[in-house]
Amino acid sequence: MTSIDVQDLTKEYGARRAVDHLTFRVLPGRVTGFLGPNGAGKSTTMRLVLGLDHPTSGTATVGGRAYAALREPLRHVGALLDAQAAHGSRTGRDHLRVLAASHRIPDRRVDEVLGETGLGSVSRRRVRTYSLGMRQRLGIAAALLGDPQVIMLDEPSNGLDPEGIVWIRTLLRRLADEGRTVLVSSHLMNETASFADHLVVLGRGRLLADTPMREFIDGRVRPAVRVRTSDPAALRSVLAGHGHRVVEHPDGHWTVPDARVDDIGRLVSAAAVPLLELAADEGTLEQAYLDLTAAETEFAAQPQEA
Numbered sequence: 001m002t003s004i005d006v007q008d009l010t011k012e013y014g015a016r017r018a019v020d021h022l023t024f025r026v027l028p029g030r031v032t033g034f035l036g037p038n039g040a041g042k043s044t045t046m047r048l049v050l051g052l053d054h055p056t057s058g059t060a061t062v063g064g065r066a067y068a069a070l071r072e073p074l075r076h077v078g079a080l081l082d083a084q085a086a087h088g089s090r091t092g093r094d095h096l097r098v099l100a101a102s103h104r105i106p107d108r109r110v111d112e113v114l115g116e117t118g119l120g121s122v123s124r125r126r127v128r129t130y131s132l133g134m135r136q137r138l139g140i141a142a143a144l145l146g147d148p149q150v151i152m153l154d155e156p157s158n159g160l161d162p163e164g165i166v167w168i169r170t171l172l173r174r175l176a177d178e179g180r181t182v183l184v185s186s187h188l189m190n191e192t193a194s195f196a197d198h199l200v201v202l203g204r205g206r207l208l209a210d211t212p213m214r215e216f217i218d219g220r221v222r223p224a225v226r227v228r229t230s231d232p233a234a235l236r237s238v239l240a241g242h243g244h245r246v247v248e249h250p251d252g253h254w255t256v257p258d259a260r261v262d263d264i265g266r267l268v269s270a271a272a273v274p275l276l277e278l279a280a281d282e283g284t285l286e287q288a289y290l291d292l293t294a295a296e297t298e299f300a301a302q303p304q305e306a
């Protein structure tokens with residue numbers, strides 16, 4: 001089983017502790033979203049896993065071994081940390097061929113990953129002419145080159161167009177379904193919610209959460225019901241009669257906080273109140289995340305004095 005294991009990991013840069021006694025495990029067969037405010041230590045953790053930096057203390061291993069101890073590491077771990085890493089004067093194809101040659105990976109595989117990442121038609125152009133989205137795709141192609149069991153991507157949706165965002169979502173799901181270990185950092189909550197099964201959340205270098213995504217949301221966002229009626233007086237009366245508060249929105253829909261859709265549905269239909277809409281208002285990852293990280297954000301905007 002090829003997991004990423006981070007054990008009591010600490011990294012200090014001078015007086016600044018970027019990663020602080022961090023312990024978590026990323027398991028195969030699912031996509032783990034890696035979240036945290038700016039400066040929380042996500043990239044540093046990924047760099048430590050890849051042996052690009054040395055921990056002050058603790059360990060980070062892949063399949064039980066330090067990255068530096070892996071022979072032909074691209075065959076074990078594929079990573080995208082910095083989309084600008086490719087040489088601008090090389091073509092995309094040559095960039096991948098150089099990487100492939102260093103790991104005895106056949107050129108055939110270069111063409112496969114170029115096709116898979118949609119870069120086939122631009123593969124003979126120099127990287128310096130690539131858009132940010134194309135560079136991201138090239139970085140992802142490099143990560144996939146060695147057909148690794150473990151994939152780590154730092155902000156892979158960055159610069160991708162809507163079609164690219166759908167593509168990356170499908171790719172991540174497929175990689176997890178193939179039994180690979182997939183760790184993906186992102187600042188985009190809707191995006192992360194669309195592909196992650198599990199979350200690891202950092203704040204100021206420490207672990208804030210390591211839970212399945214559904215539990216993460218349900219544990220922090222209370223259930224509510226969204227409702228719309230053509231008879232507001234009747235709806236208000238039946239809900240108030242059963243002790244429910246309502247929040248009325250300008251577009252005409254109401255929210256009933258701390259309520260379950262089945263209960264509200266029963267009450268309203270028993271009272272024969274006409275309904276135009278009735279739905280469970282499920283919490284979003286964004287709501288849950290902001291609730292958790294409110295105290296951990298180093299660079300929040302300050303309210304302006306009037």
Ligand SMILES: Nc1ncnc2c1ncn2[C@@H]1O[C@H](COP(=O)(O)OP(=O)(O)OP(=O)(O)O)[C@@H](O)[C@H]1O
Nearest residue numbers: 013016017018036037038039040041042043044045
């Ligand atoms: N090479 C370095 N030298 C000094 N400080 C560093 C270095 N790399 C990271 N840091 C500091 O460590 C902390 C964690 O940074 P890191 O880039 O890991 O956070 P992050 O969660 O990836 O942030 P972001 O979401 O903004 O990418 C920050 O305070 C950062 O300034």
